[in-house]
Amino acid sequence: MTTQNTSTECPASRLLKQLSGKWKPQIFLQVLNGPVRFNQLLRDLEGSNKQSLSTALREMEELGFLQRHIISEKPLHVEYHLSESGHQLIPIFRSIEDALKAI
Amino acid sequence: MTTQNTSTECPASRLLKQLSGKWKPQIFLQVLNGPVRFNQLLRDLEGSNKQSLSTALREMEELGFLQRHIISEKPLHVEYHLSESGHQLIPIFRSIEDALKAI
DNA sequence: ACAATTAGTCAGAAAATCATGACCACCCAA
DNA sequence: TTGGGTGGTCATGATTTTCTGACTAATTGT
Numbered sequence: 342m343t344t345q346n347t348s349t350e351c352p353a354s355r356l357l358k359q360l361s362g363k364w365k366p367q368i369f370l371q372v373l374n375g376p377v378r379f380n381q382l383l384r385d386l387e388g389s390n391k392q393s394l395s396t397a398l399r400e401m402e403e404l405g406f407l408q409r410h411i412i413s414e415k416p417l418h419v420e421y422h423l424s425e426s427g428h429q430l431i432p433i434f435r436s437i438e439d440a441l442k443a444i
Numbered sequence: 445m446t447t448q449n450t451s452t453e454c455p456a457s458r459l460l461k462q463l464s465g466k467w468k469p470q471i472f473l474q475v476l477n478g479p480v481r482f483n484q485l486l487r488d489l490e491g492s493n494k495q496s497l498s499t500a501l502r503e504m505e506e507l508g509f510l511q512r513h514i515i516s517e518k519p520l521h522v523e524y525h526l527s528e529s530g531h532q533l534i535p536i537f538r539s540i541e542d543a544l545k546a547i
Numbered sequence: 548a549c550a551a552t553t554a555g556t557c558a559g560a561a562a563a564t565c566a567t568g569a570c571c572a573c574c575c576a577a
Numbered sequence: 578t579t580g581g582g583t584g585g586t587c588a589t590g591a592t593t594t595t596c597t598g599a600c601t602a603a604t605t606g607t
Contacts, residue, residue, distance in 0.1 A: 353540040354469035361464035363565065366457035379584050390566055395585065405547070417574065418583060429546040436539040437456040443532040444508070466595070482554050493596055498555065520604065521553060 359404055360430070364389055364397045369434070372407065372427070376420040406430060462507055463533070467492055467500045472537065475510065475530070479523040509533060 360366065367386055371377050382394055398421060401407040406427035410420045463469065470489055474480050485497055501524060504510040509530035513523045 351469040351473045352544060353473075353537045354464075356540050356544060357460070357464045357469055361460045366454040366460055370454045370456075380582075383584095388566095391585070392567080392587090393565055396565085416583065419585090426547045429543045432539045433536070433543055434456045436535045437459050440532045440536055441455060441459060444529045483552075486554095494555070495557090495597080496595060499595085519553065522555090 356433075359400075360433070362397050362400070364393055365401060366434075368394070368397055368401065368421075369406075369423075369427075369430070372421055372423045373431070376410070376422050378418055378420060382421075401427075459536075462503075463536070465500050465503070467496055468504060469537075471497070471500055471504065471524075472509075472526075472530075472533070475524060475526045476534070479513070479525050481521055481523060504530075 360369075364386060368377070368382065371382060371385065379394070379398070382398075383389060383391060386394070398407065398409075402409050402421070404426075405424055408422045408424045410422060412418050412420055463472070467489060471480070471485065474485060474488060482497065482501070485501075486492060486494060489497070501510065501512070505512050505524070507529075508527055511525045511527045513525060515521050515523055
């Protein structure tokens with residue numbers, strides 16, 4: 342997560358790096374279908390682990406793509422929602438999927 | 445460059461990973477303006493090094509995004525061109541730049 | 548003949564990313 | 578009161594990615 346390039350900075354590379362962790366695209370995909378919970382994600386993403394998911398979720402939250410809501414109801418849990426900025430990323434994934442069809 | 449996820453595979457994550465090395469986006473940007481030569485790239489991308497560029501170029505070529513041409517002329521050199529598949533990636537970078545404006 | 552430019556490779560080190568297992572605190576039900 | 582579910586943190590280790598410096602080899606310039 343380090344970036345320091347000056348002269349030749351590519352506008353896309355920062356965002357590209359922010360989206361490209363091992364679990365972030367899959368988290369993104371899950372949260373598109375509605376709010377996501379930590380342990381549910383841990384079960385759904387096979388091969389994942391607490392630490393990596395925790396880090397990925399925190400980074401995506403810090404970048405403003407996800408919002409973390411503490412739900413003080415029934416079983417007292419946490420929900421991660423796609424934020425407004427997060428919604429702006431949807432066309433990127435769309436265009437990636439379009440490119441895949443053309444390649 | 446390892447991918448093995450089964451169930452929850454996100455279609456975008458493979459391509460996202462292929463585009464997201466430290467130098468690949470900048471190489472892509474350069475090669476958009478026409479063919480690119482190795483040492484010129486090394487000079488243009490400040491902070492880069494032979495090894496990383498060599499690896500990135502080879503991977504991008506193996507993925508079919510770049511074509512390596514040996515030019516048997518004047519100073520006998522190599523040119524990297526954007527391939528047909530490579531052109532299919534342009535909308536991805538476009539949508540990333542669009543997202544950046546909106547975020 | 549000597550230096551520079553072309554385009555790399557190779558071994559090894561450093562840095563970044565990802566995974567493992569132990570642990571924590573809270574809540575709820577049996 | 579003990580066991581499971583909630584959502585994590587922490588230290589450590591393994592793996593992947595990136596960088597460094599030495600080296601090669603052909604070609605061209607002085």
